[in-house]
Amino acid sequence: MNKYAIVIHAGAEAMDPKDVSPEKEQKYKQGLQQALQAGYEILENGGSALDAVEAAVKSMEDFPLFNAGRGANLNEQGEPAFDAAVMDGKTLKAGAVCSIRYVKHPVSLAYALLQKSKPVLLSGEGAEEYAKGIGLDMEDPAYFITSERKEKWEEKEQEKLAEQHDTVGAVAIDKDGNLAAATSTGGLAYQHKGRVGDSPIIGSGTFAHNDYCAVSCTGEGEAIMRGVLAHEVYAMVKYAGESLQDACTKATKLYDAQLKGDKGIIAVSPTGEIALAFNTNQMKRGYRIQGGEPVVAVWKEE
């Protein structure tokens, strides 16, 4: 008998604790609590893992301190652009979008593609037109640009690579034992126009299979893509019989010589076991397992 459960992340990367005031840390935790609650409520009411991960990620897309949707990083042109993906562990259906603007909730556009089966991945204007066509909420670029991101972008010279590659994501298992994963990001600050990271790549940032695991990654997108890390976690569980936690921990260290960089992974198993792994000094994260209390944390040691 599985328990329903949800795990979320809002990015893992090396940060100097001095750069995070107690007030900011509290705000991060508030954003994590809200997202966890949005997803957990759905599971508690008998809803699907897919609906739960969408709700949790939407909540983080709305929260201005996380790098997805509103408050996303600005690329080298000073514009926000988004990537997102959702995968259903039962049907192996997936939906994903890359290099899109205007769409208030990129994860919901990915979810709409998943529900339609094909195409799985849409980029740029084609994706934006699709979103408009199905009546999703659209916003002007100004909606997404917070004063904090704008200031940081303008102080580019002083930028210390802090908060450069955060991403938000969620994995869940519902009362029926179905797994789902979702990931959403605003990419890197100052990234090249059109740069796509691991988040919308099925197998890299996002993967789910009911028999093995649902996985969402965060960290240095290029290293995660080249390592196909979400699928490597699945492969270790499926073919090597690793525990989910060991698979996640090993994936954050995989081919270290070639794939160095910050990495964070969250996952859930078909029995409701959860796993979190990261090779950084913090990962904004949270989880709640059926019958338990919500847990949120930022730093490694807490």
Next chain:
Amino acid sequence: MNKYAIVIHAGAEAMDPKDVSPEKEQKYKQGLQQALQAGYEILENGGSALDAVEAAVKSMEDFPLFNAGRGANLNEQGEPAFDAAVMDGKTLKAGAVCSIRYVKHPVSLAYALLQKSKPVLLSGEGAEEYAKGIGLDMEDPAYFITSERKEKWEEKEQEKLAEQHDTVGAVAIDKDGNLAAATSTGGLAYQHKGRVGDSPIIGSGTFAHNDYCAVSCTGEGEAIMRGVLAHEVYAMVKYAGESLQDACTKATKLYDAQLKGDKGIIAVSPTGEIALAFNTNQMKRGYRIQGGEPVVAVWKEE
């Protein structure tokens, strides 16, 4: 001691033999021979697997009957758009592009990104501007549109889904034992603007790791992406100890209930063993192993 070797494909999908005249079959084989020769020559002269797969794929991008570069499928707007990827099995570096136009050789843009390390994946205009910036050959849309594709597009009503999802790809091992994979496509005929298939997705259409295999896939892009099939081949070899041929054959049948669709896979191992698998009645394909003669074929039974 490994042998150098190259394997190529130019698409796998169910086709009615009556739709392929003997002349057309000969032209397919001519295109395959040229591409094989372009790649093999490099290996024979001591060149790298990366240079060999780029050369073979460029040759197929130039060949007007294959669905990549010149002669690519036209999307629902009647425009050609390209996806491509290259991966280096030694460094695990990768380069990829999606939803691009104008670039004469999409695989060469992917290769240029690989050589620069970051970003790995660029989409749309950002990728096109990057290509122009580094001086790659650019062409007007008219260059890419062959009369055959144009006529087919105009006869959309009569279209029988033939030649819908061809892709070209190559995998190779060089004299130093380094592996590489490359894939390039014009996507589906009449595809949604911005639709991206498996070809540029590291782990799905393209993957390489020196210790295990280099893999390039073709077929129904959505099914290959959802199955992350190139990486599944690697995982079966790495964790389940499968032979490369068994891994490729099993990957074409993986999760058949959820991932049905045409699939073709080519691969090469660190010892120069080659593998080809497809679940269709044809895959345009070829290979040449050090010291051997070139082999090309179209139909399953030949």
